[in-house]
Amino acid sequence: MNLLVDPVFRVRTSTGLGRYSLPELMALLGEDRVESLPGLQRHQEDAFHIFLCYLAGAVLSRIGVTDPKQDSDFWRDGIRQLTRQEGCADDSAWTLVVDDPTKPAFMQPPAPSREIFQRDYKVDSTSPDSFDVLQTARNHDIKRSRSISSDLEAWLFAIVSKQTMTGLLGKGNGGGMNRGIARMNSGYGSRPCVSWLSSYRSINERWRRDVGHLLRIREQLLSPPYQYSAEGTVLVWIVPWDGSTSLTLSTLDPFFIEVARRVRLRQGQDRLEMFTAGSAVTRIAAEELKGNLGDPWIPINKKNNGALTVLPTGLTPELMRDLIFCDGEYAPAAMQEAPHTAGSGWIIASVLVRGQGTTDGFHEVAIRIPERARSVLFGWGVHRDRLSKLSKLGLDVASTINYKALRPALFSLMEGGPESIILDKTEVAKWVDNATKPFSLNWKPHYFDWLWSTMEIPEDDDALRPWFERLRKLAHDTLNRAMERVPMRSGRSYRAKTRARSLFIGSLYKNFPQYMEVTHDQP
DSSP states (O other), X not given: OBTTTSOOEEEEETTEEEEEOXXXXXXXXXXXXXXXXXXXXXXXXXXXXXXXXXXXXXXXXXXXXXXXXXXXXXXXHHHHHHHHHTTOOSSGGGBSOOSOTTSOBTTBOOOSSHHHHHHHOEEEESSHHHHSGGGGSOTTTSOOSOSOTTOHHHXXXXXHHXXXXXXXXXXXXXXXXXXXXXXXXXXXXXXXXXXXXSSTTOHHHHHHHHHHHHHHHHHHHTSTTOOOOTTSEEEGGGSOOOSSOOBOGGGEEEEEEOOOSEEEEEEOSSSEEEEXXXXXXXXXXXXXXXXXXXXXXXXXXXXXXXXOOOOTTOSOHHHHHHHHHOOSSEEOOGGGOOOSSOSOEEEEEEEEEEOSSOEEEEEEEEEEEOHHHHHHHTSOSHHHHHHHHHHHHHHHHHHHIIIIIIHHHHHHHHTTSOSSOOTTOHHHHHHHHHHTHHHHHHHGGGHHHHHHHGGGOSSHHHHHHHHHHHHHHHHHHHHHHHHHHSOOOGGGHHHHHHHHHHHHHHHHHHHOHHHHHHHOOOO
């Protein structure tokens, strides 16, 4: 299967479902004709998008063209020209299964010799999704080994996902480790993808916009502190790799398409088999940079000057607020920059959170930015400063109600209404954690909508009051629900409920007197 000529990709357009080659897919994206890629799973979308953007950016920059709207012949000729410059005279680097292991296959680096291949490589997987980057996920998160071995499109997306997003994961076949990508802060980090979209879920617009942005920042990436070369390697998998050598950034193009693992897809007797081998070193020698390689989809943590690593809590409103305003420990990803046009848009973010040998879930979020908020966010001045301040105050209100009103009330309820509650009882704490979930989950989807609404209200207290009222009611409902469901000793039920309500209301009066005194509300 040669990606440059064979119709491997299933593409849904306005005229129906068809199959297209890689150059034809890129041409359809430029013509705004792609509605969806049915073979692409959600957790693979960003890896494939990044691959397409870097490939198009590299081809266009080498030819000296900036418009990504080109026909399929242009893309085919451009990719072949780039491939020859990288040292591969034929299309083997774009062929999914190549028998000769000393030649490159698509995103599969060649072994230096057949002897090294026979020595190091062992069968790892016979199904695309058991090979994919989600292999560390639990089987009930995403069903494994459901794809058939002969599905070449599924193998293709799995290889792109693995080579673009993977981290360190134990010892590999043939010695060495299963090492991760360089665009990640350590082998146990994560590779987030954060960007601006004018139209949510438009594959075509996102690709054209991001390719154009890549070309605009290319000169910046070719300047210090980055060490790239304008004539450096783009297609990393063309260079032979024995697992003991690394490529330096000075030998790479800033749009280099990374491969992290020694892998090889081969035809067995009655099925396709993925062979893998470990490596003594990472393919890209850049561990000291902590993933800060100028990738425009990755925000930077200013505390350690490394790529953002998302915690198991995921893309919380607190993190997204910090990434949007970037007034604290994070520098924005270059792709977060909105074009100088009018209209609303979206900040989108996704990440596969990883741990040591675990997957802590695929997280994604899309935050709509109204037109007025857009002009405030991407400008500077008092209006942005006020919005930033209100965003923090809104989060503070949610945290205070949760930790100083709702949780103490729940502890009191479950302990039978004592004079003083005990917060270190593990069993009670688990009940409280579970009981507060409706509050924690239900305020988050409304946070940014409330924040944008504050721009219509001149006084800060007036802007915060509706947010407080929403949270107070949600916490009150959560407490009432807990009173109906949690285990309590019947003899102390009345006391427990009375004390819990008293604690809850008392805390609201103590921490939010300005709102409680005005409304005289009874939660």
